[in-house]
Amino acid sequence: MGKVNVGIAGIGWWSGVLAAVIENCDTLDLRACYTRSKDKAATFAAKFNCQAVDSYEAMLALDDLDGVILTTPNSAHRAGAEAAARAGKHVFVEKPISNTLEDGRAMIAACEASGVVLAVGHSYRRHGALRHLRRLIDDGELGRVSLAEGVFSNDNGLKLKPGLWRSDPAEIPGGCLMQIGIHQIDNLLYLLGPVSDVQAYFNRLETEPDVEDVTAVLMRFESGAVGYVAADYISARRFTLAVHGTKANAYFDMDNDGLRLQRTGETKPLPVEYEPIDHLRAELEDFANAILTGAGPEIDGHRAMVPLAIVLAAGRSSAEGRSIALTELLPD
Structure with missing residues (x-):
């Protein structure tokens, strides 16, 4: 089984936690990162051995990128997921799926229309x-x-x-x-x-x-x-x-x-x-497995709508x- 190349969008404390987890994953590689601060992106890229890109669009244009991990503010989840789906990239988004049910439904529709995975980070289960x-x-x-x-x-x-x-x-x-x-x-x-x-x-x-x-x-x-x-x-x-x-x-x-x-x-x-x-590693490897095998993730968009x-x-x-x-x- 191969590895899934992912990029992280939205760099802060939690993105660093997930990047450290990815380093120990058998089925994921961190390919790229993006945030609006170039200095912050460069520091993150050096620490986790990935490419800092100048824009989210540039990340989505990477030919060898399979999916994105969105650790952005809740209100940005929809736009990030919809753009990734249009580019044919799979999506992992931190909980909650969004702030509104309308945005959550739109994310589900976009990912289903493009045939990409949408997984949501409810890890403690x-x-x-x-x-x-x-x-x-x-x-x-x-x-x-x-x-x-x-x-x-x-x-x-x-x-x-x-x-x-x-x-x-x-x-x-x-x-x-x-x-x-x-x-x-x-x-x-x-x-x-x-x-x-x-x-x-x-x-x-x-x-x-x-x-x-x-x-x-x-x-x-x-x-x-x-x-x-x-x-x-x-x-x-x-x-x-x-x-x-x-x-x-x-x-x-x-x-x-x-x-x-x-x-x-x-x-x-x-x-x-x-x-x-390791519940964080388990959720990220579940995302990778969904991409590699075609099986649905444990928490897809539909299931994530319920806690929201x-x-x-x-x-x-x-x-x-x-x-x-x-x-x-x-x-x-």
């Missing part, structure tokens, strides 16, 4: 603990799942200053739920399946820019289970999951206790071993003070 937890659920080890909780917090909101795209409420509708909480929304979708409706509360307490820094959303799943996701942009880092079932509860703390299981009748949860997986719709429904719920059926946003 590929973490070894999440994969193992999904197997426990599928095998009936937890019994009937009734409740799931996902929390993602960090203090990045305390550092936000006006003038950055992450500080612009037009760029981040839903505030920290769009920026970090969407990861846990996707995790619960992966573990529990489709959602029927949501109820949410958003607030801004401490961030200097007008961005919601604390959010909570309740999700009712079609299975009857209830899920809860909280995102907090003004407190210490926490990434935890809890899944409750009639036979056992499972707990996952990414930074501390790993995966633990407490079976009914036991007094405390016990550690569970699982196979470690939940964030947007949560925002509507908080503003209007009512539960929002997901069919209000995704009637199909």
Whole structure:
């Protein structure tokens, strides 16, 4: 199996993280990079041994380029994806797929019309603990799942200053739920399946820019289970999951206790071993595999529309003070 040559558009902290991951991928090579700052592009190119190009159009014109990785602001995803599709290049875009359902649909249509892959970067579901937890659920080890909780917090909101795209409420509708909480929304979708409706509360307490820094959303799943996701942009880092079932509860703390299981009748949860997986490498190699084999990526454009719709429904719920059926946003 050959390698897929990709270019990264939009150079910042996260593009560097992904470029470092690509260096360890068996199926990807970083061919080129582009950002508006030539100095920044040159530094990035030297560090990751790729070509700095003068424009996004120049990147798309490279004959040996197979695909692009878009780490641009959310509002730029549509234009970047549509241009890549017109050039016959495959597209990997960071989450969320876009800020709006209209843009997401346009990206899907453009990539499908050109016959190119559209993959979206919801990576945490590929973490070894999440994969193992999904197997426990599928095998009936937890019994009937009734409740799931996902929390993602960090203090990045305390550092936000006006003038950055992450500080612009037009760029981040839903505030920290769009920026970090969407990861846990996707995790619960992966573990529990489709959602029927949501109820949410958003607030801004401490961030200097007008961005919601604390959010909570309740999700009712079609299975009857209830899920809860909280995102907090003004407190210490926490990434935890809890899944409750009639036979056992499972707990996952990414930074501390790993995966633990407490079976009914036991007094405390016990550690569970699982196979470690580099979730970022797994998502990028999934993108490459989709290109090389023709198989669809795990998170294509259609699947990525669901966590986006939940964030947007949560925002509507908080503003209007009512539960929002997901069919209000995704009637199909």
